Amino acid sequence: MADLVKVGDLVKDFTLKDQDGNDVTLSSFRGKKVLLSFHPLAWTPICRDQMKALDDLYDRFAEKGVEPLGLSVDSMFCKKAWADSMGLKNLKILADFWPHGEVAESLGLFREKNGFSERANVLIDEEGKVQWVKVYEIKTLPDFEEVLNIL
Template identity: 60%
Template sequence: MNQITVGEYAPEFGLKDNRGDEIRLSDYKGKKVLLSWHPLAWTRVCAEQMKALEANLDEFDKYNVVPLGLSIDSYPCKNAWAKELGIARVKLLADFWPHGKVALNYGLFREEEGFSERANVLIDEAGKVLWVKVYPIPELPDITEVFNQIKGY
């Protein structure tokens, strides 16, 4: 499947978050949404990526943006990891079953490894993709770059 591109409508999804709540993309109509994909919980760069979302949540709020962390891990795993990292407000979504289906729908699933790319996808209030960036797996996304993109819209 091809990677999602700017101007496309983001595919709808329903996934459990780290608390076991069902989260749908359409729940956030009227807000921008940042889908922050990370390959695997319990890894250093992924932890820093998710902690940056939590640490900057008030800044995201200023720009009417809801950041969501996504990976192929199960929601009990994401819950334990969120507690370990001190993530209390950002929702960490479990693209666990069917395995990586949402990542696949967005063209961000790495078939050979069985996990998603490290990527950020910014979606506007109506569900259209504004920005997509895929990072090398070992690279921590620059939160300043993310906010520069958000401020551009």
């Protein structure tokens, strides 16, 4: 497994499908900040609460020039059904599906023994470098107010 990404590291560019099948490329957000919010698996209660909270706070992040994105190893089709079931309005949830967990792995966040990512937030600055990173206990809901306060 790769080492955990550190503040100042340049994040390798990637393109993943969102829940609607659209390509989302990290470098297309240059000039604004991006929050990568990793959750282990769709259809689980804490992951649901994490993505719903991020969707509810979407406008607050946007006001601070941040594009929040949810990521997990689930397929785009799974993400679509899940997003629809949660009624997500703005949040893009990306499928780090194939190669399985490649983006999570590149950031040192892939749990090889489980086949999914850590629960983590990675804040990326306007130039594509890590500004802040936090890995949470797998059963802990991230505090997005903490992230907003950093901004």
